[in-house]
Amino acid sequence: MGPRRAARSRRSALAWRSNKGPVTRVLVLWEAAGDKVGMQLSTLAMRLARPAIDFALPPRCAGCGVIVDEVGSFCADCWTKIEFLGAGGCRRCGIPLEATDADTCAACLAQPSPVDRMRAAVAYGEIARSLALRLKYGRKTALAATMARYMSVHLGDHPSDSILMPIPLHRRRLWGRGFNQAVLIARALAEGSGLHAEFRTLVRTRATPSLKAMSLAQRRRAVAGAFALAAGRQVSGRTIILVDDVLTTGSTASACARVLKRAGADRVELISWARVVRPAHLVR
Numbered sequence: 001m002g003p004r005r006a007a008r009s010r011r012s013a014l015a016w017r018s019n020k021g022p023v024t025r026v027l028v029l030w031e032a033a034g035d036k037v038g039m040q041l042s043t044l045a046m047r048l049a050r051p052a053i054d055f056a057l058p059p060r061c062a063g064c065g066v067i068v069d070e071v072g073s074f075c076a077d078c079w080t081k082i083e084f085l086g087a088g089g090c091r092r093c094g095i096p097l098e099a100t101d102a103d104t105c106a107a108c109l110a111q112p113s114p115v116d117r118m119r120a121a122v123a124y125g126e127i128a129r130s131l132a133l134r135l136k137y138g139r140k141t142a143l144a145a146t147m148a149r150y151m152s153v154h155l156g157d158h159p160s161d162s163i164l165m166p167i168p169l170h171r172r173r174l175w176g177r178g179f180n181q182a183v184l185i186a187r188a189l190a191e192g193s194g195l196h197a198e199f200r201t202l203v204r205t206r207a208t209p210s211l212k213a214m215s216l217a218q219r220r221r222a223v224a225g226a227f228a229l230a231a232g233r234q235v236s237g238r239t240i241i242l243v244d245d246v247l248t249t250g251s252t253a254s255a256c257a258r259v260l261k262r263a264g265a266d267r268v269e270l271i272s273w274a275r276v277v278r279p280a281h282l283v284r
Contacts (some may be wrong), residue, residue, distance in 0.1 A: 029241045062146045063127045072146040083123035100223040114257040116267050120275035128274035132245050135182050148188035154271050155193045162239040164197040170207040186243040201233040219251035227259045236264030244253040247275035
């Protein structure tokens, strides 16, 4: 390399390092514009690419896999097999109430839960169970957005400063599974609703055994004292919406709610994809 060419190279390098190079100036201006431009371009690109993607990879029913019109939806056959739960039922725990004018179930009247309201998108059945298992153990993480789509109907009447908070996993289980399905669902809910989500405020301080075959009393003992608020986190005066995939007895949510209310939370609710309505499903 000749002396003149070497001098030009050194000047170019100095210009790059001092942010005087033309490429660097473009990058600086792009960064100054913030994430808004990038998000708009990403949205535009997805909109333009959607027809081609749908042709190559058409949307499929989240239940059985047949081709459907819209991503995250169900075919007509699967739809009829899902028991969707609306805003009715017990005003506290959400359990369906039949043949009665009461708005609170006997269990909540006898022993109210520290969770102020529990709601689920669907009753726990074959298709609801299949989605939960495929997300949790089959690593079909796209199903989290499908679940969130149908759960979001229960978020319409919450204050804008409410916080979505997934039920945490112990680090040992998190390392083994690789992800927390409740975090994926909470993130999808936050993106769709605009509510803020916090993923590290509530922590599980000790591992607990599988609750699958336990009775209600055994579940309560197993999760007692298993949760805590992370150091330096504040929830005073806030409405917290816990997020989980399946609601069985509510023992885990109740343990979390006690921690949050001791820390000053004004209200604690739970929203889940599915809830057990029939006792026979508790051991499945």
